[in-house]
Amino acid sequence: xxxxxxxxxxxxxxxxxxxSMLVFTIIQLPPGDFFESQIAELRAQGETANLQQIEELRxxxxxxxxxxxxxxxxxxxxxxxxxxxxxxxxxxxxxxVGDRLWLTILVxxxxxxxxxxxxxxxxxxxxxxQYSWGDYGLTFLxxxxxxxxxxxxxxxxxxxxxxxxxxxxxxxxxxxxxxQPMSWEKARSILAHLWIPVIIVGTAGTAGMIRxxxxxxxxxxxxxxxxxxxxxxxxxxxxxxxxxxRMALNFFVADIGSILPxxxxxxxxxxxxxxxxxxxPMLIRALQSQDMYLAGSxxxxxxxxxxxxxxxxxxxxxxxxxxxxxxxxxxx
Numbered sequence: 014x015x016x017x018x019x020x021x022x023x024x025x026x027x028x029x030x031x032x033s034m035l036v037f038t039i040i041q042l043p044p045g046d047f048f049e050s051q052i053a054e055l056r057a058q059g060e061t062a063n064l065q066q067i068e069e070l071r072x073x074x075x076x077x078x079x080x081x082x083x084x085x086x087x088x089x090x091x092x093x094x095x096x097x098x099x100x101x102x103x104x105x106x107x108x109x110v111g112d113r114l115w116l117t118i119l120v121x122x123x124x125x126x127x128x129x130x131x132x133x134x135x136x137x138x139x140x141x142x143q144y145s146w147g148d149y150g151l152t153f154l155x156x157x158x159x160x161x162x163x164x165x166x167x168x169x170x171x172x173x174x175x176x177x178x179x180x181x182x183x184x185x186x187x188x189x190x191x192x193q194p195m196s197w198e199k200a201r202s203i204l205a206h207l208w209i210p211v212i213i214v215g216t217a218g219t220a221g222m223i224r225x226x227x228x229x230x231x232x233x234x235x236x237x238x239x240x241x242x243x244x245x246x247x248x249x250x251x252x253x254x255x256x257x258x259r260m261a262l263n264f265f266v267a268d269i270g271s272i273l274p275x276x277x278x279x280x281x282x283x284x285x286x287x288x289x290x291x292x293x294p295m296l297i298r299a300l301q302s303q304d305m306y307l308a309g310s311x312x313x314x315x316x317x318x319x320x321x322x323x324x325x326x327x328x329x330x331x332x333x334x335x336x337x338x339x340x341x342x343x344x345x
Contacts, residue, residue, distance in 0.1 A: 018328065025320050032316045037084045040305045040312075047100045047303045048076070074098060087309065097306025101299070106310050110292060112195075116185055116203070117291040121275060123207060124215040132219045136226030137258070143231065151223065158220030163283040167213045171287070182209055183288040191290065210289055214280045222265075229261035259333065266329045270322035274315040 048067045071077050075086055090097060096106035139148045174182040184191075186202040193199060233239065234257050242252040281293035292311070299308035 018324075021324050021327070025324070028320060029313075029317065033088055033313060034084070036309055036312045036316070037080075037087065040300075040303070040309050041080060043303055047305065050303055070100075074100075087306070091310070091313065096310040099299075099304055099307040101302050101304045101307070106307050109295070109307060113290055113292045113295060116289075117293070119203070120185070120207065120210055120214070120289070120291060124211045124218070125272065127211055128215045128219045128222060131215075132222035132226060136223045137230065137253070139223065139227040140230035140234065141253070152227075155220040155223045158216045159224070161216070163213055163217055163280055164286045166216060167283050167286040170209070170213060185210070185290050210280075210283070210287055213287070214283055225264050226261060229264060230257055233257035233260045263330060263334055266333055267326050269326040269329065270319055273318040273322035273325075 048071055068077075075083055078086075087097065098104070099106050099109045102109045135151055139151050142148050171182045185206050186199060187206075190196075190199040190202050234253075236257075239252065239257050242256055243249065247255075281297055283289075284291045284293040285297070296308065296311045298304075299311065
């Protein structure tokens, strides 16, 4: 096991190097840079831009240097904890992310926990009561949750909240707390607004997990080892939890690689519709405005979380399922 972990960590280094090259290349693909985009936007609005000051800024941040030099400076800065400077916000990237990162983690982690608490009992019930009225009803609701996009559900909820209750659904806190430091009043406001994005974002994830858990349990329960457990007199609930449920959790553990990046990125389109103060809309805006250091740092952080998540899921699968081996064995 330790040898496998060390080997995977060693492989992560060249993987992240290649990803950093791809991220930097993709960010540089649009013509021009952030300052040229600003000049074009000012001219479109009929305003004049201070070209000398912009050239000084381009020289200060090395945007007038060859691309390989820019890439090396960017990577070297990240290795020292310097994620660069956000041109649009005129602040270091670490300061720009700030509270948005913690709010995104709060929303995503709460959504994941609610999804697990709802999906596991329903998935187990549907599998153990196959083709019952409860199974049909829950299956219909699950398919409905998968079919409706999150952003559409957000628009529907916003419409009915405004028409029926005369309230505006959106944001993660009252407007007066947006620029204020964390306090008990701000925390209570966040908790009061939190349930709306959790319900909307968690709908599709809950429905998908119910369907997958049900399908995996139905695949495992007819197998011989489950029949043997029942024949030996093991309690049905204990037999279910100890054997088929454990095997059916493989997909759940394998999803860790995608869950970790989603905690940071969040549901971007839904966050834009609901005007949530999370990192998703900030990432999209950074890509649109070619704020390269902000966008590049986001993408590299997501890639790092993805690589770490895949490593954790592979190791966890080795402990969860005895049929999985992290290294092959020689056969005669």
